[in-house]
Amino acid sequence: MNKQLFLLAVIAMFATVAVAQSPDFREIEHYRKLPTQFNTADIDSDVVTVTEMFSYSCIHCYNLEPDLKEWKERRAGMVDFEREHVVFSGTGLNLARAFYAAEELGVTEKIHDYMFSAIHVSSLRMNNEELLVRLFEGRGETDEATFRAAFTGFAVENRIRRSDALVRTWRIQGTPTLVVDGRYIAGGTVTRTNKQILTVVDFLVDKVLAERRAMREVGS
DSSP states (O other), rough: OOHHHHHHHHHHHHHHHTTTOOOEEEEEEEEEOOOSSOSSSOOTOOOEEEEEETTTTTHHHHHHHHHHHHHHTTTBBTTEEHHHHHOOSGGGGGHHHHHHHHHHHTTTHHHHHHHHHHHHHHHTTTTSSSHHHHHHHHHHHOOHHHHHHHSSSSHHHHHHHHHHHHHHHHHHSSSSEETTTEEEEEEOOSSSHHHHHHHHHHHHHHHHHHHHHHHHHHHH
């Protein structure tokens, strides 16, 4: 056995032992590996990036929010949580612009819940720019000129292009999709509920951390 294969075998052994107490989750049934993988942190980091591919127009994303908030609080300090707003059709473009404008302006947490409830509770068409202006003024404490500058700015365009690239690279077919460490998608043929999917995310986060610890052990 050459050195590289030996190191891989040792890493796999350490990782298997480290997650032995986790639920018995299997690839395809509970999660899948991404076709194009890239780690989102180095092996010395004890924080794992979890990315939610979502859309404000997605009722399932809206329904996930309560469980997701509880999960983020529970995994605080271990997870770097990110969101990417997907655009599957032209009607979703302004929603993505609004999300990334909020990110650029630092008001995401002020408007996020209201965007969801405006669409799914009040049945408002929040891809309408005038409604977005009112929301950002009222809830985001952002004047119209500042909002419009961000909404149509290069930074937002670049974020949308990045999201589109991730959708293609990760072959995202629906929302919400939770991506762990740029390598795994939580959810498979037997996962049905939000809580089940988040339990799989927990498993994958622990798996990534175990792999990193094993690599550090081998390299020390």
